[in-house]
Amino acid sequence: MASQNLIQRSQGRMTYRAANLGAMQAVEHGFGVVNDPRRPSVLICPEQQHAGNVVIIRDDGIGPFQADALFSYGYASIGVVTADCVPILVASTQVPVVGAIHAGWKGIVSGIVENSLAALVNEGVETDSLRLAIGPCIGRCCYEISQSTLALIEETHGTHWDVATRPWHLLQPTQSANCMRPAAQARNGLIWLDLVSYIRQILRVSGIRDEQVEVVDVCTYCGSEKLGSYRRRQHFELPRAFQYSWISNRLS
Numbered sequence: 316m317a318s319q320n321l322i323q324r325s326q327g328r329m330t331y332r333a334a335n336l337g338a339m340q341a342v343e344h345g346f347g348v349v350n351d352p353r354r355p356s357v358l359i360c361p362e363q364q365h366a367g368n369v370v371i372i373r374d375d376g377i378g379p380f381q382a383d384a385l386f387s388y389g390y391a392s393i394g395v396v397t398a399d400c401v402p403i404l405v406a407s408t409q410v411p412v413v414g415a416i417h418a419g420w421k422g423i424v425s426g427i428v429e430n431s432l433a434a435l436v437n438e439g440v441e442t443d444s445l446r447l448a449i450g451p452c453i454g455r456c457c458y459e460i461s462q463s464t465l466a467l468i469e470e471t472h473g474t475h476w477d478v479a480t481r482p483w484h485l486l487q488p489t490q491s492a493n494c495m496r497p498a499a500q501a502r503n504g505l506i507w508l509d510l511v512s513y514i515r516q517i518l519r520v521s522g523i524r525d526e527q528v529e530v531v532d533v534c535t536y537c538g539s540e541k542l543g544s545y546r547r548r549q550h551f552e553l554p555r556a557f558q559y560s561w562i563s564n565r566l567s
C-alpha cells in the first residue's frame with residue numbers, strides 16, 4: 316500500500332511531491348496549491364472536458380488540446396488544473412514520456428484512466444515501468460454523490476470490486492489525520508465516493524501494482540485553505556480557486 320508518508324512537502328512549503336517521481340532524475344513534478352509561485356512559467360494544460368480523450372505531444376507543441384490526459388516526450392511542463400477532481404502524474408522508467416491526467420468521476424466513467432494506460436501501451440511503454448502519483452483531491456470524507464451518479468459508476472466499473480473493496484460508503488467516512496478543517500456536512504444523506512480508491516481499483520485491474528502508485532492523502536475540501544475545492548466553494552460561496560499539478564522531462 317502506498318503511503319502518504321512518501322509524499323514530501325517542498326522546503327516546508329505547500330508544493331506536494333511524490334517520492335516515486337522525485338526519485339527519477341530525469342523528471343520534475345509538483346502538486347501545487349492555489350497561486351503557487353513555483354508553478355512553471357510555461358505550463359501546457361489541456362482544455363479539460365471531463366471525458367476520456369488522451370493526447371500525446373511528440374514535440375513541445377502548445378496546443379490547444381482538448382483532452383483530460385496529456386502525455387509528452389518533450390521538455391515543456393505539462394499539467395492539469397483541478398479543484399476536487401483527481402490530478403494524476405505519470406512517468407516511465409523505460410521511456411522519456413511523462414503525463415498528467417485529470418480524473419473526476421465523469422472522466423473516470425468515460426475511461427480516462429484505462430485510455431491513458433492503453434495509449435502508453437500503444438507507444439510500447441511497459442506498464443511495469445510506470446510510476447504514478449495521485450495528488451490532492453476531494454476525499455471520501457467530503458464527497459457526497461447522488462444515487463444516479465453511483466448508478467453510472469456501478470454500471471461502468473461495478474465488476475471491479477466486491478462489497479469489501481467498493482470505493483463508496485453509505486455512512487460518511489471519518490477524516491484522515493491530514494484534515495485541518497471541518498468535513499463537508501451531509502446534505503442529502505446519500506453516498507460517499509472515494510475517488511482515490513476508485514482509481515486504484517481501476518489501476519489494479521489494469522495491471523498496475525500498488526507499489527507503482529503513491530497517493531497524497533490530502534482532501535481539497537477539508538485539508539487546507541490553500542487548496543481550491545469546487546464543492547467547498549459551492550457550500551460557502553468562496554471565490555474560484557484551483558491548483559495546478561505539473562510534470563516534465565528534465566533537460567540534462
Ligand SMILES: [Zn+2]
Binds near residue numbers: 453455456498537538
Ligand atoms: Zn475532506
